[in-house]
Amino acid sequence: VEMQTLTPHVYWAQRHSEIYLRVELSDVQNLDISVQDNILRFRAQGHGAKGDNEYEFSLEFLEPVKPEVTHRSTQRQVNITVKKQEHSWWDRLTVQERKPLFLAPDFDRWLDESDAEMELREKEERINRYLNQTPALFFPEFLGLKKGYLFMYNLVQFLGFSWIFVNMTVRLFILGQDSFYDTFHTIADMMYFCQILAVAEVVNPALGLVKTGVMPAMIQVVGRNVILFVIFGSLEEMQNKAVVFFVFYLWSMIEIVRYPYYMLACIDNEWKLLTWLRYSIWIPLYPLGVLAEAVAVIQSLPIFDETRLYSIPLPKALGQSLSFSYTLQLYLVLMFLGLFINFRHLFKQRMRRFRAKKRKAH
Numbered sequence: 001v002e003m004q005t006l007t008p009h010v011y012w013a014q015r016h017s018e019i020y021l022r023v024e025l026s027d028v029q030n031l032d033i034s035v036q037d038n039i040l041r042f043r044a045q046g047h048g049a050k051g052d053n054e055y056e057f058s059l060e061f062l063e064p065v066k067p068e069v070t071h072r073s074t075q076r077q078v079n080i081t082v083k084k085q086e087h088s089w090w091d092r093l094t095v096q097e098r099k100p101l102f103l104a105p106d107f108d109r110w111l112d113e114s115d116a117e118m119e120l121r122e123k124e125e126r127i128n129r130y131l132n133q134t135p136a137l138f139f140p141e142f143l144g145l146k147k148g149y150l151f152m153y154n155l156v157q158f159l160g161f162s163w164i165f166v167n168m169t170v171r172l173f174i175l176g177q178d179s180f181y182d183t184f185h186t187i188a189d190m191m192y193f194c195q196i197l198a199v200a201e202v203v204n205p206a207l208g209l210v211k212t213g214v215m216p217a218m219i220q221v222v223g224r225n226v227i228l229f230v231i232f233g234s235l236e237e238m239q240n241k242a243v244v245f246f247v248f249y250l251w252s253m254i255e256i257v258r259y260p261y262y263m264l265a266c267i268d269n270e271w272k273l274l275t276w277l278r279y280s281i282w283i284p285l286y287p288l289g290v291l292a293e294a295v296a297v298i299q300s301l302p303i304f305d306e307t308r309l310y311s312i313p314l315p316k317a318l319g320q321s322l323s324f325s326y327t328l329q330l331y332l333v334l335m336f337l338g339l340f341i342n343f344r345h346l347f348k349q350r351m352r353r354f355r356a357k358k359r360k361a362h
């Protein structure tokens, strides 16, 4: 059956920045819409006023429009949106003064200029209200550069440590004690990632981005990275020891509380339980963590003696070399000094935090 080309009914309306066209055609196929030289050309097969046919029309716009067109076909019609080049109100749609016969106003969307201005103002006000009210949680970019950066940093660390904690817990439930012995091989890559990233924890206070001392952060980051990279990372013999499990588990337990606490602080928010946990669970976790780290150091001493890894060459008269285990024995002393400094620091932070809360409550 040969199809004749017909014109569909087209309805139009405008806003200051857009033109809306509604083409009365159902079950549209082979749709072709383009704007060239400010002329919109429409061609499609579909069911219109004259039954199933090929329909087409063209419109030369009164003022310049952008060449990109957006359109959406429903079962009953095709909706077309064309953006005006300039934000302005047009007296009519087309260059020719006489309105084409197939074109009519779309009274469902029709607004006159002042109504459209009012609509625009209301829309702007709605957006402003929305931006002011929406919790910044979902839009870190509105937090400002510093808070946005801190929020993202804490989020990445939180995700990393949550992955570690959940993975270890699931493996503990499924494999029981057996999971202790291959913790390193399943978790180490993520732990490397998180602990390398944690260098930012020293950089942040050094740059004045967070209100805390550089020293406690340095003790924390250096302390952990010595254990992770020097003791576990470089000694294969240490990697399948149960102590790896305890060290990683204790680290991740505090971090899945600490990082979400910081994330909320970035958006000036607080959950009481989280605050309490952040400033309380270090009391058992910190000494246990240092204890587990000390066990790891002690277990590594004979291995360093045997392998001579990182040993310091000595003049022949003094013997072959000085084992790295001596450095580690000195480090053991530093660890307990570090424990003391950070324990005191965390205790002060806890007092400051809870004293400030009590004052607020009165």
Ligand SMILES: CCCCCCCCCCCCC[C@@H](O)CC(=O)SCCNC(=O)CCNC(=O)[C@H](O)C(C)(C)COP(=O)(O)OP(=O)(O)OC[C@H]1O[C@@H](n2cnc3c(N)ncnc32)[C@H](O)[C@@H]1OP(=O)(O)O
Pocket (backbone or CB within 6 Å): 150, 151, 153, 154, 210, 211, 212, 213, 216, 217, 218, 219, 220, 222, 223, 224, 250, 251, 254, 258, 262, 263, 265, 266, 281, 282, 285, 286, 288, 289, 290, 293, 334, 335, 336, 338, 339, 342, 346, 349
């Ligand atoms: C010179 C090098 C010497 C090297 C010597 C090596 C010695 C080795 C010692 C080994 C000891 C380490 C053992 C350790 O590895 C064991 C464990 O971790 S076991 C698991 C338990 N551990 C913990 O509980 C400690 C967790 N860590 C921490 O709490 C921190 O790292 C620490 C630096 C210790 C303390 O944190 P901080 O000083 O930052 O306290 P606050 O959390 O109260 O923060 C103060 C304010 O700053 C804001 N802040 C801080 N960080 C951020 C952030 N990332 N994003 C946003 N805001 C942040 C925070 O909100 C506070 O603000 P406000 O007061 O307004 O609430």
